[in-house]
Amino acid sequence: MNLLNRLFLLLLCFVALNTAAQLPADLSNVRAAQITDAQLQRIVTQAQSSGMTPQQLETELLRRGLPPAELAEIKQRIEQLGANNEEGDMEDESGNTSDKGKRTAPKSKNNPPNKETLEASLKRSRIFGSELFANTNLSFEPDLRMATPKNYVIGPDDELILNVYGVNLSQQNLKVSPEGTINVKYAGIIPVAGLTIEAATASIRSRLVRFYPGLSSGQTRLSVTLGNIRSIRVILIGAINRPGTYTLPSLATLFNALYVSGGPAENGSFRNIELIRGNKVVANADLYDFLQKGDLKGNLHLEDNDVIRVPYAQKLITLNGELNRPGIFELQSGESLQQALEFAGGFKSKAFKGRITGNRYAGIGRQVLDIAGDSLRFFQPLHGDEFVVDSVINRYQNRVMITGAVFKPGAYALDGTGMTLKQLIAKAQGLKEDVYGGRAIVVRTREDLSKEYVAVELKPIIAGGQDGLLLRRDDSIHVASIFDLRDTTNVTINGAVRKPGTFRFEEGLSLKSLIIKAEGFADNATGRGIEISRRKRNVDVAKAGSDIVEIIRIDDDKELSNSSTDVVLQPFDIVTIKEDPFYKKQISVKVTGEVLMPAVYTLQSREERLSSLIRRSGGLLYTASVGGAKLIRQKKAEVDTSEVKRLLATASKDTSVSTTKVEQLAKTTTEVAINLGYILKHPGSADDITLEEGDELIIPRINNTVSVNGEVFKPVDIMYERGKKLSDYLSDAGGVTQKGKRFKAFVIYPNGGSAKTRKILGIFPKAPKIQPGSSIFVPEKPERQGFDVAKAGIFMSAVTAMITAIALLTR
CATH class of the missing domain: 3.30.1950.10 (wza like domain)
Known part of the structure; x- marks a missing residue:
């Protein structure tokens, strides 16, 4: 049960005890023991209708004199009651909650703060000290269990x-x-x-x-x-969040009263809080003493009818930037900007302490403030001043850089007495072995921040005779490596090796070493006819047909340990390892469907044909559809995926682009229409196709139906009947719709081939023959374009011009 629910229950408990619609003015005599669990249970359902926030409820109860000890005890009892309710909640069969003898407590949601309240809270949170009264974990409740103070003044009701x-x-x-x-x-x-x-x-x-x-x-x-202490009444007035009269325990102090009233307002003073007793100001409390030092001397004990007045702050300034606690601070008369910075926790590590800038409201405009670091303790801010502490300049005062062929490159501190290049190299643990000893480059920053390059000879420094250039702040030295001054060279090997590719060239790399780098010869490689293509540096560009490379041919075997035929390579050589012309891989094809022994077969020769494959598979079964046999062949060219993506994007935006082309382009196989009946009768003929790697011959079962689809009234599969024509099958499907194009109907045969109606002598239509397993498709008529007035106008203008020209010619 959350705090809001507990306080709702607490408020309603008091209402039930006093049998009144409103809380009594004095709750100092209410005791937690007087409230029974039955009373809590009876008012559970009423808590949800309450609209007060938890902080408002608690403040109101304390203001009306409820002893904090009794409030804490009631809170504890409600919490225990809520825990019992959570453990005992069960649902019955109808979905209602049953407490099984345990007490239940209502659940309510906190009202979300409105925009104005949220903005005010965020703005107020910048005021130094405001968190003291916004922190719910810091209540400043008086200690009622302490020993009786000797100076406690006794009064009525004690x-x-x-x-x-x-x-x-x-x-x-x-x-x-x-x-x-x-x-x-x-x-x-x-x-x-x-x-x-x-x-x-x-x-x-x-x-x-x-x-x-x-x-x-x-x-x-x-x-x-x-024993039991009395209650006292305290009045809080002035620039305070919730002014009014509060009933507090007689042991309450000034901080207790400030806390229950919400503390000083946004423009209220934290430095000059007045305690008025007997119409006289008896003390002034400065909360900054507690905030800065933990000093409680301002936490004075209160007496009955004391008045606490919070005046408006007379000098508020704003500190932003690189401070440990930026915010809004209150200064008293005579306090300097240096003391305000101490209130802000001082500077952060990267703060610029040499100068602080700000602005001030002056008359009808504003002024810019510019305070030097050594004047902070003398500068007196005014009400409303705003100051910003900036960060240090992102520039090093004593840095030099060294990069390149040294063991520890990086940034180093420039000594105050000066540092030479030799001393910097020693700090970087010396030069590497691959250093280029000719010269180093120093990039120096001039006074106007422009750059200049200074060349330094390294040989005298390496020899130990000179100290080299005297360095300045922000100098950047680059010591080159001999590898930095060379092109990255490589060699390439192609052909019948296990890992063809490009490899880095190293001095002394030979042909057989490169083959070992490529993980050796491939299984189909031959050592004969190896070619090395080498760049020429003396090409005769004035002569037509002059060679641009030198070809080195080597006849060898595949024995890599034989060094007699090894050749030392040069940068950019391209090596080609040829395949053995007498070595051929097996060619595998597949037969599926209505044959005696469907399987994957290896061709005996590269010229083996379909008829031979049928014989090896045991021949056709009696259920085989000879006319429906088809051959699936792998495409040789790879699919251009970029073209497929382009066509898909075009088809999604333009409906006129058919997706059929995209689907065909994306397929990795293609169908080869064959006439298996003719092939079996004429083996070795031109129609007896030579097989290739990956071919699949599919022999389907006999299909005695004909499928009719497209623009017909009833797409249907119809039993095949010998002698039945195309028009008869269309009639069986209900005929062609108005959108269908009857004379463009075509037939797709089981073997993948197709035929359409053709005209003899351009006049007499002849429909294609129908075979078992065929599919008839009636396409849709193209959509006619509407009457285009613009095109008609152009046409009429052209006709008029033509008539005019003819009339002029005939005169």
């Missing part, structure tokens, strides 16, 4: 506990009457109002000494302590 112990034993609970007196057994009425505990103890002792003689001899002792 309860005193009188203990007599020693030879005589006695204990009395004495409540101070409204007249300020207590009724002590034997001693009678004793006035104690306005006395401290110490003074009241002495007065009671003097009255009881004749009844307890042991008090004089010390054999009997007497002590007076506080």
Whole structure:
């Protein structure tokens, strides 16, 4: 159960106890023990209708005098009750919650703050000290369990506990009457109002000494302590968040009262809080003493009818930038900007301390402020001033850089006495072995921040005879490596090796070493006819047909250990390893469908044909559809994926682009239409196709139906009948629709071939023959374009011009 629910329940508990629609003005006599669990359970459902925030409820209860100890006890009881409810919640079969004898508590949601409240909270949070009163974990509740202060002033409604112990034993609970007196057994009425505990103890002792003689001899002792304390009324006025009259425990202090009232307002003072007693200002509290030093001297004890006045702040300044705690700070008269910076926690590590800039409201405009770092303790800010602490300049005062062929490149500190290039190289742990000893380049920054290049000879420094150039701030030195001054050279090997590609050239690399780098010869490689293509550096560009490369041919075997035929390579050589012309891989094809032994077969020769493959597979079954046989062949060229993506994008934007072309382009196989019946009758003929790697021959089962699709009224599969024509099958499908193009109907045969209606002598139509397993498709008529007035106008203008020209020619 969240805090909001607890406070809602607490408020309603008091309403139930007092049987009134509103809270009573004085809750100082309410005790947690008086509230039963049954009362809490009866008012659970009413809590959801409350609209007050938890902080407002708690403040209101404390303002009306509810003792903090009683409030804490009630909170604990409600929390325990909520925990029992959460453990006992169960759902019955209808989905309703059953508590099984455990008490339930309502659940409510906190009202989200509106935009104005949120903006005000964010703005207020910048005021130094405001978090002291916004932190719910810091309540400043008075300690009611502390020992009775000797200077505590007794008043009406206090309860005193009188203990007599020693030879005589006695204990009395004495409540101070409204007249300020207590009724002590034997001693009678004793006035104690306005006395401290110490003074009241002495007065009671003097009255009881004749009844307890042991008090004089010390054999009997007497002590007076506080039992239940009274409540006092305190008035808070001025620039405070919730001014008003608050009922607090008599042990409450100034900080307690400020906390329950929400603390100073946005423009309220934290440095000059007045405590008014008897129409006189008896003390001024400075909260900065507590915030800065933890000093509680301003946390004064309150008395009944005290007035706390929070005046408006007279000098507020804003500090931003590289500070540990930027925000809005209040200064008192005579305090300097240096003290304000101390309130802000001082500078961050990267803050620029030499100068602080700001602005000030002056008359009808603003002024720019510019304060030097050594003047901060003398500068007196004014109300509304704003200051910014900037970061240091992103520039090094003593840095030099060295890069390149040294063991520890990087940035180094320039010594105050000066540093030479030799000393910097020593700091970088010396030069590497691959250093170019000719010269180094120093990039120097001039006073106007322009750059200049200074060349430095390294040979005298390497030899140890000179110290080299005297360095300056921001110098950048680059020591080149011999590899930096060369092209990155490589060699290439292609052909029948296991890992063809380009490799880095190293001095002494030979042909057989390169083949080993390429992971050796491939299985189909031959060592004969190896070619090395080498760049020529003396090409005769004036002669036509002159060679631009030198070809080196080597006849060898595949033995890599033989060094007699090895050749030392040069940069940019291209090596070609040829394949063995007498070495051929197996060619595999596949037969599926209605054959005796469907399987993957390896061709005996590169000229083996379909008829031979049928014989090897055991021949056709009686269920085979000879006319429907088809051959699937792998495409030789790779699919251009970029072209496929382009066509897909075009088809998605332009409906006139058919996706059929895209699908065909994306396919990796193609269908080869064959006439298997003719091939089996004429083996070795031109129609008996020679097989290739990856071919698949598909022999389907006999299909005695004909499929009719497209623009027909009833697409349907119809049993094949010998002699039945194309028009008959179209009639069986309900005929052609108005959108269909009857004379463009075509037939797709089972083997992948197709045929359409053709005209004999251009006049007499002849429909294609129908075979079992065929598919008839009726296409859609193209959509006619509407009447185009613009095109018609152009046409009429052209006709008119032609008529005019003819008339002129005939005259």
